[in-house]
Amino acid sequence: MNTTLEPIKISDSEWEVMRVIWTLDAATAQEISEILSESMDWKPATIKTLLGRLVKKEIVWTEQSGKKFIYHPLVSEESTVRSATENLFSHICATKVGQTIADLVSEATLTKEDIQLILDELDKKEPVEAISCNCIPGQCNCTHHQ
Ligand SMILES: [Zn+2]
Incomplete structure (x- = not known):
């Protein structure tokens, strides 16, 4: 888990993906797609792009299991919410x-x-x-x- 005071900056779309990863704790792109494709009307390619960004930002880490990649959270939901709140208050x-x-x-x-x-x-x-x-x-x- 990220324990630094670095602000965690994620977009609204990335946040939707993170909520699934936080809930499942370990999720494949397919599992995330199944949960979000209907409600968000996102294609699997969109999910993969968002996951790529989250890996690059070191908000999730990934491991390969057979042909699949499993995504795990590197930051907690609590610290992400706190970071967003601190960011909001820094603007006023x-x-x-x-x-x-x-x-x-x-x-x-x-x-x-x-x-x-x-x-x-x-x-x-x-x-x-x-x-x-x-x-x-x-x-x-x-x-x-x-
Ligand atoms: Zn003032």
């Missing part, structure tokens, strides 16, 4: 993170257990006095410079 002003999280909570469909999980995290949170804007001047409307 540090002062807008709280509002963005509130919006995410507001739009999410949550169970009682989910809500408790979020409340527990909030309980543990140590607030800071103020957050300074980390933006390049001209990239946000922060008025704290006044």
Whole structure:
């Protein structure tokens, strides 16, 4: 598993393939095609192209078994999701993170257990006095410079 802090960058299509590999833990191109060909309307050649990219990016590794190649994950689903979230938050002003999280909570469909999980995290949170804007001047409307 990838334990470095390197951001994991995969496309939406590559992500669909990864979800199958994460679920099966070891999958052939044929197995992936069977699962995705109908729902995504992808041809086997498309799957093979996506798998080639994922191998090149070192997100999966492959071994040959007879005539088939078996694909295994090199990064976990959890770290990929975390990386995507960190990437999203890196694009917004540090002062807008709280509002963005509130919006995410507001739009999410949550169970009682989910809500408790979020409340527990909030309980543990140590607030800071103020957050300074980390933006390049001209990239946000922060008025704290006044
Ligand atoms: Zn800012």
